[in-house]
Amino acid sequence: MENKDLIKKIIAFREERNWEQFHSIKDLCLGLSIEVSELQEFFLWKTNEQINSIKIEKKEHIADELADIFIFLAYLSNDLGIDLDKAIVTKIDKNDDKYPIEKSRGSNKKYNEL
Amino acid sequence: MENKDLIKKIIAFREERNWEQFHSIKDLCLGLSIEVSELQEFFLWKTNEQINSIKIEKKEHIADELADIFIFLAYLSNDLGIDLDKAIVTKIDKNDDKYPIEKSRGSNKKYNEL
Amino acid sequence: MENKDLIKKIIAFREERNWEQFHSIKDLCLGLSIEVSELQEFFLWKTNEQINSIKIEKKEHIADELADIFIFLAYLSNDLGIDLDKAIVTKIDKNDDKYPIEKSRGSNKKYNEL
Amino acid sequence: MENKDLIKKIIAFREERNWEQFHSIKDLCLGLSIEVSELQEFFLWKTNEQINSIKIEKKEHIADELADIFIFLAYLSNDLGIDLDKAIVTKIDKNDDKYPIEKSRGSNKKYNEL
Numbered sequence: 199m200e201n202k203d204l205i206k207k208i209i210a211f212r213e214e215r216n217w218e219q220f221h222s223i224k225d226l227c228l229g230l231s232i233e234v235s236e237l238q239e240f241f242l243w244k245t246n247e248q249i250n251s252i253k254i255e256k257k258e259h260i261a262d263e264l265a266d267i268f269i270f271l272a273y274l275s276n277d278l279g280i281d282l283d284k285a286i287v288t289k290i291d292k293n294d295d296k297y298p299i300e301k302s303r304g305s306n307k308k309y310n311e312l
Numbered sequence: 313m314e315n316k317d318l319i320k321k322i323i324a325f326r327e328e329r330n331w332e333q334f335h336s337i338k339d340l341c342l343g344l345s346i347e348v349s350e351l352q353e354f355f356l357w358k359t360n361e362q363i364n365s366i367k368i369e370k371k372e373h374i375a376d377e378l379a380d381i382f383i384f385l386a387y388l389s390n391d392l393g394i395d396l397d398k399a400i401v402t403k404i405d406k407n408d409d410k411y412p413i414e415k416s417r418g419s420n421k422k423y424n425e426l
Numbered sequence: 427m428e429n430k431d432l433i434k435k436i437i438a439f440r441e442e443r444n445w446e447q448f449h450s451i452k453d454l455c456l457g458l459s460i461e462v463s464e465l466q467e468f469f470l471w472k473t474n475e476q477i478n479s480i481k482i483e484k485k486e487h488i489a490d491e492l493a494d495i496f497i498f499l500a501y502l503s504n505d506l507g508i509d510l511d512k513a514i515v516t517k518i519d520k521n522d523d524k525y526p527i528e529k530s531r532g533s534n535k536k537y538n539e540l
Numbered sequence: 541m542e543n544k545d546l547i548k549k550i551i552a553f554r555e556e557r558n559w560e561q562f563h564s565i566k567d568l569c570l571g572l573s574i575e576v577s578e579l580q581e582f583f584l585w586k587t588n589e590q591i592n593s594i595k596i597e598k599k600e601h602i603a604d605e606l607a608d609i610f611i612f613l614a615y616l617s618n619d620l621g622i623d624l625d626k627a628i629v630t631k632i633d634k635n636d637d638k639y640p641i642e643k644s645r646g647s648n649k650k651y652n653e654l
Binding site for chain 1: 313314315316318321322325328329330331333334336337338341344345348349351352355360363367371374375376378379380381382383385388389392393394395396397398399400401402403404406407408411413416417418420
């Protein structure tokens, strides 16, 4: 599916409920970080082994959290006038330049430490 | 562009650099919340009027942050074995049930308070 | 009360439960951002007027969230070998230098934009 | 040093700069999560061994981030009319009840799973 079409669906959902009035940029930012924390909660304190079980047992709930994060990203990109697909492709290209394969391969350093 | 293809590009980028070894689920969660904060920083303390200017003046930088958030979402969905497109469509349907239009229209209440 | 004494109480609580084994620095960081989100949830989508009511109606719950944030800060400062009181006093002094009163008064600019 | 006195110093710093006007509860929440991310950045992607070195090498910078988190907590507790010391002591007592030593010792389960 295209991001564009997913975003259209998400914006239509909001319009039908007349929720734009609550969606200030700051609130969308807050909402986004709340959703990220809901994802994090599944893994807090857990060992790698436990995480492997949780991935399977709670797959549907985890999928919901990933979707919620995307939904906030959709609202933000729409309200900020940003073409998300184009932004992603551009950023992957920039990262290609910042992290040349030969220099960054197998390294956990930031680009400015390479 | 299809979400699936964007995610493929992002995973290929990682494979070329052999970065999977650093990408534990907890690290990806931390990375995701760091990217969200980098987006938030553009708007902190700002008035609505200032936000309207920032949206235009810093559009390219803001687009990069949105893209970074998507990139982490792509890694997480891949590593958690979740089909992101399907998760989003499923979640929109669930939200449709949780927030019936007639009950939730114009309201900022949570579904369990409606 | 002294921060030192609060931190001692918090560390004793943990020792009695033998929870140090789960408290990696990354987990404490994750836990801290989860607690911050729990605080944020009280205010998401709310108008200023609604926030003024929530402050009063949910005071006890909000106080619990602030305390939880402090508890994680206590664990982190202990485990990172940092004297929290000294760190705070030092940082206030640094901020005094970064934001001289005459330059920063009434301004929402960052120190490097002043 | 008493928490109360630290908070007084922090509020006095703000008053001298007339920054209350920017400190809405939502902005303080955003600021708090930005500071948490700045702390997280020190540890992202790092191995346990690397974290042990970073703790020492970047101690001063890490201490600054912990202090910044406390500073936001101080603003929030002041503006929400909450006595932070009392909130912390109350919460430790609640946690004592939620996590009885005999049941929670050595376990990473949440209180509602014990």
